[in-house]
Amino acid sequence: MISRIAQERSSLELSTVYEVCRILGDSLDIHRTFRAALNTLSAQLGLARAMIVLPDEADGKLKVHSAVGLSKTEMERGRWYDGEGVIGHVYSTGLPVVLTNVEESDEFIDRTGAFGPQEGHRLAFIVVPLRADQHTVGVLAAQREVEGVARLSDDQRVLTMVSTLMAQAVTLHNAVSEEHQRLQLEATRLQKALSREPAKRRYALDNVVGHSRPMQRVFAEVHQAAPSRSTVLLRGESGTGKEEIARAVHYLSPRKDAPFIKVNCAALTESLLESELFGHEKGAFTGAVGDRKGRFELAHGGTLFLDELGDISPGFQAKLLRVLQEREFERVGGSKPVKVDVRLICATNRDLERMVQRGEYRADLYYRINVVSIFLPPLRERRDDIPPLVAHFLDRYNKENRKALKVTPEAMTVLANCYWPGNVRELQNCIERTATMVAGEQIRDLAFPCKSNRCLTQTLHHIDKEDAVAAAHVGNHGSTIHFAGRASPAKPSASAPARAPAPVPAGHDHDDDDGGDDEVLRIGPTARLGDAAAVPARQFGPEPPDGERERLVWAMEQCGWVQAKAARLLKVTPRQLGYALQKHRIEVRKL
Numbered sequence: 001m002i003s004r005i006a007q008e009r010s011s012l013e014l015s016t017v018y019e020v021c022r023i024l025g026d027s028l029d030i031h032r033t034f035r036a037a038l039n040t041l042s043a044q045l046g047l048a049r050a051m052i053v054l055p056d057e058a059d060g061k062l063k064v065h066s067a068v069g070l071s072k073t074e075m076e077r078g079r080w081y082d083g084e085g086v087i088g089h090v091y092s093t094g095l096p097v098v099l100t101n102v103e104e105s106d107e108f109i110d111r112t113g114a115f116g117p118q119e120g121h122r123l124a125f126i127v128v129p130l131r132a133d134q135h136t137v138g139v140l141a142a143q144r145e146v147e148g149v150a151r152l153s154d155d156q157r158v159l160t161m162v163s164t165l166m167a168q169a170v171t172l173h174n175a176v177s178e179e180h181q182r183l184q185l186e187a188t189r190l191q192k193a194l195s196r197e198p199a200k201r202r203y204a205l206d207n208v209v210g211h212s213r214p215m216q217r218v219f220a221e222v223h224q225a226a227p228s229r230s231t232v233l234l235r236g237e238s239g240t241g242k243e244e245i246a247r248a249v250h251y252l253s254p255r256k257d258a259p260f261i262k263v264n265c266a267a268l269t270e271s272l273l274e275s276e277l278f279g280h281e282k283g284a285f286t287g288a289v290g291d292r293k294g295r296f297e298l299a300h301g302g303t304l305f306l307d308e309l310g311d312i313s314p315g316f317q318a319k320l321l322r323v324l325q326e327r328e329f330e331r332v333g334g335s336k337p338v339k340v341d342v343r344l345i346c347a348t349n350r351d352l353e354r355m356v357q358r359g360e361y362r363a364d365l366y367y368r369i370n371v372v373s374i375f376l377p378p379l380r381e382r383r384d385d386i387p388p389l390v391a392h393f394l395d396r397y398n399k400e401n402r403k404a405l406k407v408t409p410e411a412m413t414v415l416a417n418c419y420w421p422g423n424v425r426e427l428q429n430c431i432e433r434t435a436t437m438v439a440g441e442q443i444r445d446l447a448f449p450c451k452s453n454r455c456l457t458q459t460l461h462h463i464d465k466e467d468a469v470a471a472a473h474v475g476n477h478g479s480t481i482h483f484a485g486r487a488s489p490a491k492p493s494a495s496a497p498a499r500a501p502a503p504v505p506a507g508h509d510h511d512d513d514d515g516g517d518d519e520v521l522r523i524g525p526t527a528r529l530g531d532a533a534a535v536p537a538r539q540f541g542p543e544p545p546d547g548e549r550e551r552l553v554w555a556m557e558q559c560g561w562v563q564a565k566a567a568r569l570l571k572v573t574p575r576q577l578g579y580a581l582q583k584h585r586i587e588v589r590k591l
Helices: 002-026 030-045 072-077 085-093 152-196 213-225 242-251 270-278 314-326 352-357 363-369 383-401 409-417 423-437 456-460 465-471 548-558 563-569 574-583
Strands: 049-055 062-068 097-099 123-132 135-145 232-235 260-264 303-307 328-330 337-339 343-348 372-375 481-483 521-523
Touching (some): 002 030, 002 152, 030 062, 030 135, 030 152, 049 085, 062 085, 123 152, 213 372, 232 242, 242 260, 270 314, 383 409, 548 563, 548 574, 563 574
Parallel strands (some): 260 303, 303 343
Antiparallel strands (some): 049 062, 049 135, 123 135
């Protein structure tokens, strides 16, 4: 008799597991398949109620995902913290728990209100974890009424087998969802890129990643300027890739087979820089044991890239000017002129125009090097390039370290919303640092230091979150200020400095005294006169025109070309106004 009952039980368990396996294999929609599987368990094994509990992606709490025998209200009430009650304990430890009577258990916490004790009934509660790849991804819980002798261990065994199948379904569902989301984001990005310039030619450089509209303009200018012999001046913040653009100009020019020589002018003193560029004769100074060619001679017939040219001293500016004018020079300690054929590419992140006005930079040298100017946008103004840049840097890291790391969509969102004051160089360092320290084969959002207030860039470049929020909304007086892709990282910890200097736009010094925000602003077409006390609105004439450049000229004319007043009128800081005037090449009149 006992043997026959055991055989019937074994046959029932086998058919139940088979049916659940068939249901889970029919579809990747776990919402539908889990409900059908729970219905099968309830009908086959006589379980009064059953539910599957999974972590909520929003707040991390455990919540009821699917259930049978529970109302909608009871399912919505079912939420537990990790480690709370029997459900939380099984999820945190990964070990099954069987309560023979919920009325006698102190650990039992009934958040749903459906599994609690009932008068006159003895209710057992069986909870098993959903485990996959040594990780607990959820919990399967069921309840039955105990009558007479009940073998709850048999129920635990069946539920454990079913939970293994369900855990694999959850893992597969998450992987497919992440891949689907990534493909959707990539498709959306490509559609936007194609819709922006449907009829325009798309340019590309072999050594530069850039699909956004600002970088396409840069690429077009590079293709236009490269075949000529003209001097090129690259402008932009530090880390925007000026050296890579200079290399692209060289390799797209007729001089591509000749040398490409680069010099960082800011890394050498005036005397060393002179010897490095022009070379020296034997005995010119202590240690000069022989003749040495300078970088100008080494670049003969090719291209010489002078980086950080805005940092050279006034004395060396005069020496360099003569070389650029005559295309000849004399070595240090020598008297024989040396003629060279060199194409010059210069780069700087300084505001040369302001330096010329203050007498810190020679105007004649400025006019000599400022022949073809190419402005490189900061990374925050070309956010469409962040995903391909991340893919490029991660692919390079995987090849060098023989890994197969991938970036999740949530992590890509964190990277896309960062302010990146260090631009592409900072992005590359962030990817390499995170890829080195991450455990596993996926880089998730929590792997970045900024998610745990350990990002040093946030401390060096403190940006108020309130400013970023205010920038996205229309002000009380109708002024709309459009930030150039500004992000809002978390504020630094109490141990960090009270306020670090804000990042300075390309070409600006740190000695301005306006004390305002250093962000690049665009004066939007919806901007209206503010209520600044120093510049009452009634003093001015008609409404401002449309268009950013026209609005700037109108504001300057209304204020007698006084930049401080015009900045208050447009509700921006003087530094931001100065950058906008420089961007649109509006010459400030002297009245």
